[in-house]
Amino acid sequence: MGKIRSAKIRNAKIADKIMTIVFYCIALLFLMLLLVLALYVVIKGFVDFKLEYLSFNRKGIGNQFFNTLYLVFLSLLISVPLGTLAGIYMSEYAKQGRITKFLRISIETLSSLPSIVVGLFGYLVFIVMTGARWNLMAGALAVSILSIPLITTTTVDAFKSLEVGYKNGSLGLGATHWQTIYHVMLPACFPRIMTGIILAAGRGFGEAAALLYTSGMSTDINWSNWNLSSATCALNPFRPGETLSLLIWASRSEAVSANATQIANLSSAVLMIMVFTFSIGARMLSRRINKKAKGC
């Protein structure tokens, strides 16, 4: 009897050891995968790197890089106000009940939409129905549909996690509800909302499926032309604008130029670096918030 029991215990201990080793191996594999993936992309992008690849013409990715930044900027101009407004409504003004429930389901639906479906919707509404050509604005609007739910949920979370004292204190001093929100709660929530915005921007950089049929696959910028209504002006939001991620997609099969592969490698590396910078930025911001909250 005792022998059997001790054997059982021994087996359990051995199983425990084995599983611990298995978990360590899987964890190591996971970290290696990320490390190898990131290093591979970045290194491959900069192997036989030529300075002309960065130029702002057909040979380089300068124009596409600019388009990516400009498109994300435009999409944030739309999604940040709308996202925060909806978030404030949901956390502060909406009465618990059917509308709130419906709103929550709407946001969930929006955030789980496949980006290709959003792209089709954008194509239909912003291109076909307006009769326009591919343009950056349509792309920005499509990306906004993807980032609005993200910004709304972070805003709601930020408002919900704020201590009640902030609100009660302000209301107690005779401020109206909106004054309380604008002067007290919003500043206190700002860093958290900012984290959400950075994450949304990071996602926007890499978006491709939603842009395929909205922002177009060509880009033609004349950098000495600053007439906003001209189709070749860099800042005209109603011109076609290929982004970095679309450039990678375009070089999958059609070898547009002799060094299409190299350009796509470099674009991947640049996108990867942008994503890293943004997620590390968001992380540092949220760490600062936590430190501040702890009061040290």
Added chain:
Amino acid sequence: MNQKRNMFQKEYFWHGLVTIGGCFMIVLTLAIGVFLVYKGSASFTTYGHKITEFLFSSKWNPADSSTGGGSIGAAIYIYGSISTCALALLIATPFSIAAAIFMTEIAPKLGIHIFQPAVEIFVGIPSVVYGWIGLTVLVPAIKNIFHLTYGFSVLAAGIVLAVMIFPTITSVTADAIRSVPTQFRQASYGLGATRWQMIRTVVIPSAKSGIYTGIILGLARAFGEALAVAMVIGKTRAFPKNILSSTNNLTASIASDMGGAMEGGEYNSALWSMALLLFLISLLFIFIIHSISSKEEKKINGKN
């Protein structure tokens, strides 16, 4: 007095604006739904195809004009989506759950300082970059290992998707495991369980519904992914014979064929029907997640 009136005017103004912002979300969602249903149902109303033909027939030959008369059986695409996602889940789920257990139960400090940021970075990597790596590394590798003419295959798509959904499942599972009360673990240890016994018999069963939610969120991401899959799946219109043969799926065919289809034509409508199907599937996933969490709530409430 004037100032006071001003103050209340502002209050009403912003209240109104914020309400509009909130309602806009509902309107936007409804608009997307309505447009998808409107455009997607044209295949069945205008062109008179049966839903069963769309879902179960593999004869895909829609006419690129508004006269119709082609066939719109999307079974190959649907099967392609299901098989790649199933393979991705099969690969990703065990690893993700193990990684989540590691970062919460075995090395929580390492988990917070290294794993959590790593998972977040993984989530942020653009899908075209995954697709590009798949195309330039994975596809040639599969071609060489299995001596195929092309490396485009269900396997390549499954692996790319597995890497993409891995962080999603891991982070949701980790959250679920973290929310298991510490007393559960202490009680288990107190009864003399080893750590693995505790994880297997206490932690995993208590975090079960969270783990399911994570898997379904991962599945949803895999189903909606377009370009990364399109780059490695090969786009051949045939049922895959095995995991090494190439096929096509819903998202990839929408992404590559929409640009060439005539607006309002039968081809165009058939592609919209596929988009509608994707939308309905994503709604189904949301519904499943809700029913899992409401079941869990009932269970907790029932016990108290």
